[in-house]
Amino acid sequence: MLDLIVQNPIVSALIALGGLALVFGAVLGFAAVRFRLEEDPVIQQIDDLLPQTQCGQCGYPGCRPYAQAIANGDAINKCPPGGQATINSLADLLDVEAPTLDAEHGEESDVKKVAYIREDECIGCTKCIQACPVDAIIGAAKQMHTVIVDECTGCDLCVEPCPVDCIDMLPVETGLNQWKWDKPAPIEERPLNIIASDRGTTGEAA
Amino acid sequence: MGSLIKVWDIPGGVHPPENKTQSLQLPLGKAPLPPSLTLPLNQHIGKPAKPVVQVGERVLGGQLVAEAEGIFSARVHAPSSGTVSAIEDRLIPHPSGYSAPCVVIELDGKDEWVPLERCEDVNSLSKSDILDKIRAAGIAGLGGAGFPTSVKLNPRADHKIHTLILNGTECEPYITADDILMQTKAEEVVAGSQLLAKLLDFPEKILIGVEDNKPEAIAALEKAAEGTEIQVISFPTKYPSGGEKQLIQILTGEEVPSGQIPASIGVVCQNVGTTVAAYRAVRYGEPLVSRITTLVGEALETQRNVEVLLGTPIEFLLEEHGFNAKKASRLVMGGPMMGFALPDPSVPVIKTTNCILAPTKKELPPPQPAQACIRCGLCAEACPASLLPQQLFWYAQSEDFEKLEAHSLFDCIECGACSYVCPSHIPLVQYYRASKGAIRLHQQEKEKSDRARRRFEFRQERIAKEEAEKAAKREARKKAAEEAKRKLAEQGNDSAPRKSVDPVADALAKAQAKQQSPEVQRAKLERSLEAAKSSLERARQPLEPSEPGVEVTDEQKEKQKARIKQAELKVQEAEKKLQQLTQDAQAPESKPEPEAKSKPDTKAKSDDPVAAAIAKAQAKMNMSPEDKLRSSLESLYKRLSKAEEKAAAAREAGDEKADALQQGVDKLKQKIADTQKELDEQKPSTVAEPSSASRHNDDVASQAIERAKAKAAAMETMSAEDKLRAQIESVKARLEKARERLANAEAEENENVEAFRTGVTKLEDKLQQLTEDR
Structure with a gap:
């Protein structure tokens, strides 16, 4: 065995590398299944910032659907109950410029x-x-x-x-x-x- | 004694002008009875008390006015006798300037009291008795926060208390209420300390901490404490030594961990005023209805300490002491460092009012305009809680709540030392207070929104589940309908309708069942007529004996009449039905009746479809052979007469076909003769020997009968009564369901409400019919 490895260094190297590849592939494959994320974690973060009034003024049937929509690229200024404060914190989270509230969806009330x-x-x-x-x-x-x-x-x-x-x-x-x-x-x-x-x-x- | 004990120092601290001598020039006074008292229901930390008196009720001094709501609450008692004039929202002494529920008592000046429960031997009382008495007296911390005392004196079992500290520090400038209390009631302070020590299972150390600027109080206390285990400790004056956590640090060298209570390090700290109140509550049964308050400030003519009834309007007190409103810059409750400006002088004295400060503008100038922070760091040096006020200030300005909490904002005791030393006159404490409030509100909102989210998600789930259930039901119904269709198609081939689970077949069976033999129908109707008559009889009966003597109420009579009428109607209905049936039966009587009679093997009860099928098959068989022959004979006669007509016409016309026609006529005649002969032959034997022509027919029919009989036998295994019962059960269940559906429809204002309703009525009718059958 030792002789074989010494005599064919290239082959043994290939076998060793192939074995490592298989092991790591199995570990990664297992991790991908075991620690799979059900959904984008940013949706949860966005949902946490929304005011949870579930009013639907944004055009979505609740805060979570709107959070999903934002995660998919919708505008962040459609939430009148949250107002500018929510828009600012959303902009902060998503690292975008904070727009003003879209008046089409309603006015912010103090x-x-x-x-x-x-x-x-x-x-x-x-x-x-x-x-x-x-x-x-x-x-x-x-x-x-x-x-x-x-x-x-x-x-x-x-x-x-x-x-x-x-x-x-x-x-x-x-x-x-x-x-x-x-x-x-x-x-x-x-x-x-x-x-x-x-x-x-x-x-x-x- | 005090010199023997080591005292520690606290970080930071300031030395503002003490200004304590003004109010100590005069001895402790007593405020006169005001015309009315306003008792806020929330003078303590925790839930507001619940009023137990009514407007207009006369109350005596010491009478309970409001009961504590839960553990974190304190009772409120009437300080003097009078009448409750209102229970309403009044301005309260609070920095918000808000109104809160208060009990207002118009005093009658008689100062009559309820009998108080004195206790001569305090030592004989058990711990729980003492706690009960303290709780019943409504005692809350008199030092400033107003924490319910009975809660503080009942620490958790896992907190072993080794030190009881009595706080006589009174570090804030101007205030001397505790000082004068210790001077005048030193014995009660000591006795109270011993009482509290008993409650806390006799801690190793009982310390009374007093700042060294109160020599008279120290002397009085030391004299009173002589021969007891109580140690009076004096330490250098520094603001804010009187803070609970600061005093603990000074006297024990231990720091209360952030976010925890003193009991967690085995220390309980009580204000001396609270201690005296607790002692008086146990010893004399006195509820907490008065307190010592310092009235001080250049805007007052007389500055002194007074014992004042809780609820006394501050206005009234100020007038008594020669208040000059023009000279005063503002009115402060509490000291100059931690107190707050009163929104209005009409607010009452409450349990936590230790001082009313009426300074002139010169004495306490309005705050100077704030300037930019120069980062001198003086505030950090002054902070007794070792915080970083400057950092907190930046974060408070930018509302960075996370950073504020990371910098332990909630460990700030709001003592005001940082603002005091700030060379730029920045109102630092106000920033911290605002930030604390904002964070608290933020948390409340967060909690609320989390709850809203949970409720929303729960609702979504519920709706989804309901939808799924509905879809499943729809699916099941669809399947059932398909099944029914399939079965119906099968039945098209099969002569006898089968009783099956699907609704279509049910309906079919029902329709057939309706064609009951008139015999059975009549019997049934006669029975129901009988029943109706007897119930009419019954309905009439009780009325008759009641007529001679016994009184019958109108209501009863009405009911009776209604019942009779109903019964009569039923009888009429039954009679009508019976009549109709006899009429119906008369016309086709000759046909169906003999059939019904001629089948001894068939069950007379024909409400099941199998029997109906059997009847049909037999009817077919019975028609042959005699009737068949007769009918064919008739048709032959018709054809013969036609043929004869034609033949005659042809003969007249001299047609060549005449011969052929004549032949046909002859043939027909022959056939008629044959048939006649056959008929004649049939007559004697009748049904007994069917002709060869009808034999085949007979076979088919008897086969059908055989089949139907087998089915009937299968059904027969269930007794008739059982079957009926099962039917009733199922109809009842269906009725129940239909009613539910109707209710739902009504609730939803469905447009199909009418349909549902008729369905329910139909089912009800059916159920009634079935029950009658039974």
Whole structure:
């Protein structure tokens, strides 16, 4: 055996290389099957940045489909509930220039809203229940429906199907739990009266 | 004593002007009763309490006004007697300037109290009794944060407490509330410490930490603590030594790890004011309805400490102390370093109001305009938590939340030392507070959006599943229909319809079953008529005996009448049906009836298709041979008369065909004679011996009968009653399903609602019929 290898170095080298190729090929093949990714991981990342209102204003039936569409090259400025902040973070993630919100899909609203059903007007048609993308409306046929405020994403989708127009979109009440201190205005925007002659206007004890 | 104990130092810290003497010139006062008290339901950290009084209700001092909601909550009690005038949103002392639910009590000035449950021997109480009393008294941390005390005093079992620290540091300028408390109530502080020590299984060390700028308090405490295991430790004054984590570090040299509570390193820290309140709650049964508050600032005529009822409007207190609104630059609750400007002087004193500062502009000038950061690093030197305020500032400006968290923003105690030393007057703490809030909101939103995502995905899955189920059902129905078609085609060849699973064959069978023999129909109708009559009888019966004496309510009578009417209607219906049946039967009576009678081997109950088939086959067989002969004879006669006419016409015309025609006529006559003879022969023997012509016919028919009989026998193995029951069951099931479908359709406002409804009514009718049959 040793003799054979010594005598035919080229052949033995070829055999050795071929054997290595087979081993690595098997390992890679196994890894390709075992650690296969079901979908593009960037879709998950994009989906995480989207506001999950599931409103469909982007033209897709929910946030995840839109995330898929973005991963496939759709524009990132079709999400009014996310607004400019979402567009910016998406641009950051995808390393592209951040466009402004496409007005065609709606306007960004500063106030978060939730659906509210005027319960004595509700006829119990269940249409809004079927429309709600997050199952945030409870009720049954011919029974009054109501919105689970904590689960409502404010997507607006239940307003349209209501035959008696008893659904309002009300701004979310901001209680103490939602309150936070304001960020001070940026230094550049504040009046800088620091020259001695200006002191009188800013306060006597400088 | 204190000198024997080593104290450590904290990093950073500042030395702002103390300004503590102004409020210590006068002894502890007592604020007079205000006309009304406003008690916010959330004076503590945690869930707001739930009001247990009604508007208009009279309450006594010490009476429970609002019950704690869960563990992280604290009770609220009425500080004096009066009437609840409102439970509504009022402005609360909070930097947001928001309103929150409050109980408003109009005081009657009598200050009547509920009887308090005193306890002469505190030592005899068990741990849980003490905790219950503290919880019942609604005690929350009086130092500033308002953490429910009973929670803090009940550490997790795996946290062994070795040190109890009482915080009498009061490091913030101007405030002297704890100082005066320690001076005047030193014994209670000590007694309270012992009580808390008992709750914590007697930790090895009980330390009272006091800054060395309060010599009188230290002296009083040392005197009171003499002979006990309690050590009073004084240490150099530095802001912010009074922070919980800072004080622990000063007294034990240990740092509380980031994101953990002091109990995790075996230390519990309580404010001295809280300790006294807890002691009074256990010893005298006093709920927490008042506290000591420092009223200080050049804008006040009298600066001093007062014991004030919770809920007292700050406005009222200020008036009592000669507040000059013109001189004041603003109103601050808390100290100058960590306090916040009050949105309105009408807000009440709450459990955490340790100081009300009414400074003049000179005393506490408005903040100077911020300038650019010059990166001097003074803030990092001043930070007691060893953070990097400058870095945090940059990240806060750019809202880089990840970096902020990486730089331990949440370890910032918001003491304000960095802002204090900043030469550019940058409001650093405000940046940190804003960023903390933003991160918290961001997390809340993230949680919410995650939940929305989960719900959305769940819904998608559910819808997909429903679709799949529907498709499967559709597929199954399609298959069944094809099967039925195939079977139907088979039945085209097969004379006897088979009872099968597919609906088409079912319908066919049903149609045939309807052609019941009139006998059976009549019997059935007679039975139902009988039943209807008897039920009518029954319906009439109870009314009669009731007439003589016993009262019958109108309602009952109405019901009775309705029942009778119904029964009558039923009887009429049954009679009508019976009549119709007899009419129907009269016309074709001669034919079908004998048939039905002539088949002893066939089951009279003909609602099954097999029997119907048998009947048909036999009818065919019975028609021959006599009837057949008769009919052929008739047709022969007709043909003969025609042929004779033709022959006569031909003869008159002198046609050559006349002879041929005459021949035909003769032949026909011969045939008629033959047939007549045959018929005559048949008559005596009748059915018993069928003619050779009809024999073949007979064979086929009897074969069919044989086949049908075999089937009937197979079905016969199931008893008639069982069959009927099975049928009823299946009809019931179908009715149930149909009703469901109808409900669904109604819910969805399907346009097929009408169809569904008729289906249901049909099924209902059928079910009724079947039950009657039974």
